[in-house]
Amino acid sequence: MADILRLVEDNAPELVRIADAIWDYAELGFREIQSAKIQADYLEAQGFAVTRDAGGIPTAFVAEWGEGRPYIGFLGEYDALAGVSQEVLLERKPREMGGPGHGCGHNLLGTASMGAVVALKQALIENNLPGTVRYYGCPAEELLAGKVYMAREGLFSDLDIAITWHPGSMNTVRLSSGTALNSAKFQFFGKTAHAAGDPHNGRSALDAVELMNVGANYLREHVIKDATIHYVITSGGGQPNVVPAFAEVWYFVRAPRRHQVEAIYERLVNVAKGAALMTGTTFEIDFLTGCYDVLLNEVLADVMWRCLQKVGPPAFDDKDVEFGRRLAQTFDESQMESLYNSPNFMEFPDLRQQVIHTSLLPPRGRGRSGGGSTDVGDVSWIVPTVQISAATVPIGCPGHSWQYCASSGSSIGHKGMLMAAKTMALCGLELVKHPELVQKAWEEFREKTKDSPYTCPFPKDKEFPFDRFFT
């Protein structure tokens, strides 16, 4: 056991260097050219067979080593978020004004999974064990698309187990779900006219967008409470004195389960039809992606929890705690108050005394769903999946924020990343050594999915819209 942790530790300087490089690149979804390359190159140098542009998806890659079963897949991500560029500082200071930044810690996410596969490979050699270790370089998680597209191309279909993690404020094993989602742009086509001279000859695509939004806002009242609908207008015309012939609105529909998203989305499409009919316009749908809710495996969560206890929390020092304490002073007070009233804090009141999480929480969140979505959901409906969280930001750090970006580039982030890499590597080794656990995980998986097998939300024959997320 100690061996595999040492194997991760041996590579620590290299892992930190790669995480920092990716933090610097801060590349948006499907544009992670340098981020994917630095990881693919590293794994190739470590003896992995690397397939770049896996499934025809640019910036996706798969690195594989070993032979025979089990096939253990580690999921990595490396995309940044628009608008949260930030230096590793205690006050708001973008590296690039309005630029992207790692406000979700994905510079650490992929790198820890990569550290885990390299250590696991070495441990299998040293212990003369069978098994295939695979690292999945998954692009565009923030667009909820990378793993969905990879799933459509069948890249996860032969896996026995999927292991992943997410940077966060707690050291724990995740059992909570995320919402299923559809993401689509509705494009309306009308007819230009002089807005004052002959408006009667115009058909406004913008009117259609606005009426669609009005309809959607009335729809909210009549969907299940846990569903959410959000939109942004991505194109609304050029100037006021020209009736816009083109307008576009980008929608997310989310709900706890996939079938609920599908039902609500169908009604939203009807709203769009109504808006087109009212305005004498036509419309098309550019379906960008859809993802599943997250189905985490309890058998695997138990194994991971045992591994997490063996590894222990990240070794934060006084400097980390001081940085965390001062960064936490910038967090919103009302947000902290609602955090203190959340289930974790009610159950473990001593958390209130901690700046960075320096203990461990047993598997959390069974039966709960955070409001957000992740494309890990799709993998979790294809193969038994386990996910841990490691503290890489101070407790209470808002997601997708400049503070999250700063912490992800600091030694707090590095230490959480190394803990995650060790725990995942150890969990992988446990599963190779104990095939009966893999079998038990599959029994649970089959039982939970028997009535709703995975169908990729992205249509079979549609071309992937890699470059249509950001305009």
Ligand SMILES: [Zn+2]
């Ligand atoms: Zn994330």
